[in-house]
Amino acid sequence: MAFIPLSVPNMAEKEQEYVLDAVSTGWVSSVGPYVERFEKGIASYINTPNAVACQSGTAGLHLSLIALGAEAGDLIMVPTLTFIAAVNPVRYISADPVFLDCDDSLCIDPKKLRSFCEECCYIKDGALFHKDTDRRIPVLVVVHVFGNMADMPEILKIAEEFHFKVLEDATEALGTKYLEGPLNGCMAGTMGHLGVYSFNGNKIITTGGGGMVVSQNAELLQKIKYLSTQAKNDELYFIHHEIGYNYRMTNVQAAIGVAQLERLETFIATKKENYKLYKELLEDIPNISIMPVVEGVRSNYWMYSVCFENSKVRDDAIKELDKDKIQTRPVWGLIHEQNPYINNITHNLEKANFYGSRILNIPCSSGLTIDDVKTVSASMHKLQL
Structure with missing residues (x-):
């Protein structure tokens, strides 16, 4: 009996063709035509103004927390039933997670989210705080587990009521979308303040590694791109006003992604x-x-x-x-x-x-x-x- 793996990449001729093109033209690093082409392709597919390619889904989550204003000492609401990469970026910014339950979709239970906000938190100066610790809670990380959709209409309603931002971890859910209801036609990753996809080797499309940050908010995406490219304020004289990161996707990876997205x-x-x-x-x-x-x-x-x-x-x-x-x-x-x-x-x-x-x-x-x-x-x- 032949071995049947859990989840492996599905590669074909176009992936090889585009990679060879990237290599033959010398565009192999973190700039090149395939990066922009992949970004525009994802943005078009999910119907957002733009997208920013990055090194991994984890990197995308890290950048997104910073761009959303989360800071050291904050509490960030997260699911406990998820891959640890959805939670570790909270610690990267010296914040702490608060673990919430799932419902039968395996995604965050909005009823439990509401009960936590009502019973354990208070609102002060337009922000949510934890009663027992008086720590601010600026962001919820909602994960669309295994490609299933979390209850986004209810989650967004709670977010507006309790003054926190929503970061969609859609690393497993590229292509998942609503077919009915108030968010009919909306893709996973496009409904919160920021959304993140992953192109790890086991995902539905892959670049070997890599991720993408998306949003309807152009300013947030501009901040993400700025942070992902070492926060350069002056590219000629190398002036940096903030701590930046080497989080850009390579042109070779993006070449694979362009071919994968076509399929x-x-x-x-x-x-x-x-x-x-x-x-x-x-x-x-x-x-x-x-x-x-x-x-x-x-x-x-x-x-x-x-x-x-x-x-x-x-x-x-x-x-x-x-x-x-x-x-x-x-x-x-x-x-x-x-x-x-x-x-x-x-x-x-x-x-x-x-x-x-x-x-x-x-x-x-x-x-x-x-x-x-x-x-x-x-x-x-x-x-x-």
Whole structure:
């Protein structure tokens, strides 16, 4: 039986053609025509005025927190059920996270967000503060987990009411969009004050590494670009008024991204069909269920998540599927339980604990074949659940 990986890049001739073009012209560093082309391509795809390419999704989140005015000593609201890269940038700016619960979408629960703001916080001079510590809370980082959409209409309503800014971690959700409701047509990453995408090797499109920051606010994007290029106020005499960062994407990476973006909708269509096939083939297995997508949303179907009856059954399944050369991955360890964050504030965590011990991600590459899906499903049918 051939090995079936969890999520790997899907490369073709255009990626090679564009990279060779970038190399042959000598534009291999952090400037070049493909960087601008990729930025404009992403902006056009998601319908924003512009976009700023950067070194990684993590770098994009770091820059975004700074641009949104978060400072040392602040508290930043974050999910605990997410990859740790969504939280670490909070510490980069010497702030601290407050960990919030998820709902059944695996994204931040707006009801818990509201209860935290109402019960644990107060508003002073147009800003939100934490009652017990009197620390300011200027930003919420909302993650669209596995390509599913968080409840943005409600989250944005709460943000306006309680005076905090919304940073969308859409690193897993490029292409996810609303199909109905007040935000009909809006793409993940475009509804908050800033949004960030990732092009890591396992994402729906990849540049090997790299990220992108987007916004409807041109001034915020200008600040992001300024910070990402070492904060140069005078490029001839190298005058810098702020601390900047070497966070720009290279032209070679962007060349791959341009080619990948041309194929994004094809990837999403394939992943949707594979999700539907998995759902059909797995529905009669007792004690597991494939996690649904949010109603009224076109997901990018980045990851396929299966919920098991309990953690032991899930962990046994990982071992058994590995014997069949099928790579799977449990959901991340909850961030509030990680050593750097065990002393941070949490608020009424329930479903994150439940799903954190039961979710398993199964193979989901855009190059996954129908036979691959059938093979994985057949192996899951053999599990002793």
